[in-house]
């Protein structure tokens with residue numbers, strides 16, 4: 001039995017009218033088919049477009065992870081949301097404000113400088129690989145603090161050239177404050193390659209990105225008092241010998257001074273190297289003696305005090321963090337512009353090196369007695385001869401140059417500085433060492 005539809009379309013006895021009607025129906029159906037196919041094609045096109053956008057986004061973030069170096073914490077960057085965060089963080093609030101890329105922004109000096117720059121109205125974008133050289137939860141806590149001031153820290157490694165080039169594409173940085181490094185003098189015996197990775201390879205990757213950037217930023221970076229090595233002329237002056245480093249750490253910082261000179265010479269990058277002298281204070285580094293002595297003294301555990309040959313006490317020109325921050329900001333303020341563009345030097349550029357110290361060395365036993373007083377706990381002390389592991393017997397900065405050119409003038413002595421440190425330490429860790437109790441600076 002045929003259905004009515006079949007009757008209409010395929011009459012048993014062909015006739016003109018029926019054929020005409022059949023053609024009419026065919027045309028309607030064809031029109032209908034044609035519009036459905038167009039809609040179908042449009043739908044396919046839209047689906048393909050969405051799919052390719054999504055896969056591009058995932059490619060960007062996957063490849064950024066793949067190409068980032070072997071930092072212990074997986075980096076993540078890329079995508080529109082990420083670019084928006086970077087741009088927002090980079091925008092300055094004062095007229096002619098700076099736009100500064102701060103490397104090592106979750107570190108001790110980096111977090112303090114980022115906050116100080118932001119507070120005076122400059123734009124700051126941080127970069128940090130959050131490695132586990134020391135407790136990453138302290139780095140995360142510093143990051144939270146910066147984030148509460150709308151400062152964004154990109155999670156990535158200095159050796160990730162694609163990330164650096166992306167950052168310079170997204171933001172025309174006026175300055176780079178390069179503080180990311182593998183720090184610590186004695187750890188170089190245990191893990192020498194980490195110093196080469198961060199302080200040599202990472203530095204070169206950063207300088208490559210900076211010299212190719214348009215505009216080229218001025219670079220201010222952290223060298224170290226350790227470059228004076230076996231120099232025994234005191235106080236240490238920038239013109240003294242620095243060709244006898246006592247540790248691999250010192251050697252990589254010294255190499256950094258030569259490498260930055262090369263980029264200044266060839267590409268016209270404006271360079272300021274700052275030789276920091278044993279920086280200490282709130283939110284400090286747990287690998288440094290004043291920090292882990294505090295932890296041990298509170299826990300009733302013994303501390304080891306190194307002593308030099310002939311029973312001479314070791315001494316350091318301990319420098320308080322706020323003084324160092326002022327020195328860093330003054331260096332940025334007085335930095336000349338880089339002179340290159342399109343990867344080529346257009347004229348000579350500024351190259352400077354400054355000591356940032358306190359000019360008042362204090363012996364390690366005196367440091368310990370100040371801590372005992374502030375903590376109101378007696379330390380259990382083991383005094384041993386300084387092992388041959390990279391240490392130097394003393395440091396003492398001549399800061400005449402920094403005073404003249406940066407207006408640098410340290411104002412906090414070790415007694416006051418350690419009091420502030422202990423206050424922060426107790427509020428952050430409490431007495432139990434179980435974890436943070438506060439995150440206020």
Ligand SMILES: O=C(O)[C@H]1O[C@H](OP(=O)(O)OP(=O)(O)OC[C@H]2O[C@@H](n3ccc(=O)[nH]c3=O)[C@H](O)[C@@H]2O)[C@H](O)[C@@H](O)[C@@H]1O
Pocket residue numbers: 183184185224225226227276277278279287288289290304305306307314315316364391
């Ligand atoms: O100013 C610098 O260039 C360097 O300052 C510090 O290095 P350092 O001065 O050796 O600081 P600490 O590791 O805190 O040592 C301070 C003093 O305590 C002594 N110390 C260290 C550890 C220990 O168990 N016992 C001990 O007596 C050291 O010999 C040294 O004299 C930083 O750790 C380096 O990253 C930085 O570059």
